[in-house]
Amino acid sequence: MVVRGGGWTVQSRWTNHTRELPKMEFGYFAQCFVPDFGYENDPDWEAQRIRDNLEISQLCDRNGFKYIWASEHHFLREYSHMSSPEVFLSAVASTTENVHLGSAIFNITAPVNHPVRSAERAAMIDILSNGRFELGTGRGSSSTEVMGFGMPGTPRNPATGLADTEITRGLWDEAIAQIPHMWREGAYSYEGDSFSMPPREIFPKPVTKPHPPLWVACGSPGTFEKAGKLGIGVLCFTIGTPDEIAPLIEIYKNEVASCKTPVGDYVHDNVMCVGFGICLDDREVAIDLATRSHMYYYQCLVYRWLDTFPKPDGIPEWPAVIPEPTHEDVRAAIEGGSLCVGNVEDCIHVSRQYERVGADQYVISPLTSTLPMEVVRETIVNFGKHVIPVIDTDPVHRSTRQRQAALAATG
Template identity: 50%
Template sequence: MEFGIFSHMHVPHDDTEHARFLRELEVSEAADAAGFKYDWAPEHHFLERYSHQPAPEVYLSWVAARTKRIHVGHAIVNITAPVNHPVRVAERIATMDHLSEGRVEFGTGRGSSSAEWSGFAIPSAAETKPMWQEAIEQIPRMWREEYYAYEGKYFRVPRRWITPKPYSKPHPPLWVACSSPPTFTLAGELGLGALCFTTGTAAEVADHVRNYKDAIRRCTKPIGEYVNDHIAVTTNMLCLQDGDEARWLYSRARTGQFLEYLLPVARFGPPAAAAPEGGARADPRADAGRPGGAAPARRQPGRRSRGDRRGDQGV
């Protein structure tokens, strides 16, 4: 098992974009120094507060320049032609692969909501599926062939020399964002790595993993030059030396506010107003910490209570 971080660029109302970018970079550098394997960054457009990360190729290039080991991962690049022309995607990924000396992970997708699709004049979610399929089939060809030409439904390229070719041989690992059972199966059948969130129960996530592994065993003709048999699952985490301290701090984190920004994005509406002090909002600590739902009392960092277990590294 390998660990990474997710540089999402969530910007709360009481924060600024500039401060948040600098903070994300600080965390990325710390993750590299601590030995984390991945720094994933999404691509989102037009989403207020939820994610102000529309140009992950710029952000991740900066991370690559300031780090030594961590892999810079796109989670994802929107490869539908109206959003990012596939030739430009191939050029940018290959360039970043050279500058990072082979630390790029190429995750792909097609956008998160109608706020994004319609912003680029894509008529429906259904239309993004064949757009993605066309692009993911063609980008490895652009890297593989000396001269490339293509006449497709959503984009066309006359015979051209596409440069640079990737530093990694034959190319960086290919991934796709998965949010439904059919997508996990498709990812496996195409030999792509699967990127997902921990939505649903642990049993439901286990089903997704099982479906993916079953499908990838059947893969005989991967989209890329090889099968990327990996699944990356994103969840919230806080890891400290002191388990109780980690639980106490996490119970005060505004994860609920983050979700309030996520849920309305498809409706174009503003985030739900925060409940006033003393209002009806449930205490976020209700299910954190010790049995019975009580949040652990705060203690001095580094001090362990009698009931602590050795090796407890937080949540």
């Protein structure tokens, strides 16, 4: 793979032919990390963190970011208090003009959210945002969430006492296949394993034609492969360096290139990767802030709650946490291209590493930390002025180009 002009040239190992693609896009991830110790100075801490994410989303819209993503999590204290992404994204829609609004994710399994309700909510946001919504989907990321909604037939593993979340695979498979049908004209009916519907016409209809782009959260080789076979975008939530993620992206790209029967009405070839971000004029100040911003505390919460993630060696049992990184650790991660911290040159360097391995979108999440808001604001402005213009030279969203090309091909 090489860079040529304004886009990637992707060689035959990923596609059956060479084609030009837009360069990598940028987004912001609203996770709503609410560490308990924040209440010591602010009794309104949880509400303020939600408002802070809204403010940064609005700032991203004014500074060239193309996406705002909002997670859906339930019952995961500190890690994420973003339980209603449809409400948050509606607020973002009403106060922005250009960014696309992505759910990362809507849990579309029937016991959590009836698939028809997910289709209705997605269409409503799409209308209110004038066609800027993209539907990222998933099935829940922990036994705490799955069991919290009384998932039927979900046994517990006797060795761990945790729920066996494998049942959710089939629930997601069933829902994702049906949602595109719900957006079409005329009555919809369905008789399935996890939900059924008598003939009903579902309103409203999305203004995005033929429908909003579809995505799925992926963390293992099997889910990357499945996403490619279904012809939908990947929300890459695997933890690792760009080079560690590269084989997973390649699995997806190989499959999506040969997808002939996508689950939606068109193939949506797109990979989004998430990382941290501090971009300041002074590199050493950025590095110092990274050592005391509770990045690793947040990462320990990942392993506290998301028991579907394999736990690496060296991660202690909660409430023990790993020490925050040293200045040397941060510098090594910057040089290795895995931590987007430093000055403009550092952030371009790290962004290029994700671009190099085939990511179509790089999303920063500086509020998955305790960085001061003025630092987060400066980071967003510096990305908008100095990083994004170097890498993303296409004013049109990649997903829009693919959707429009599919519409043109079908007449």
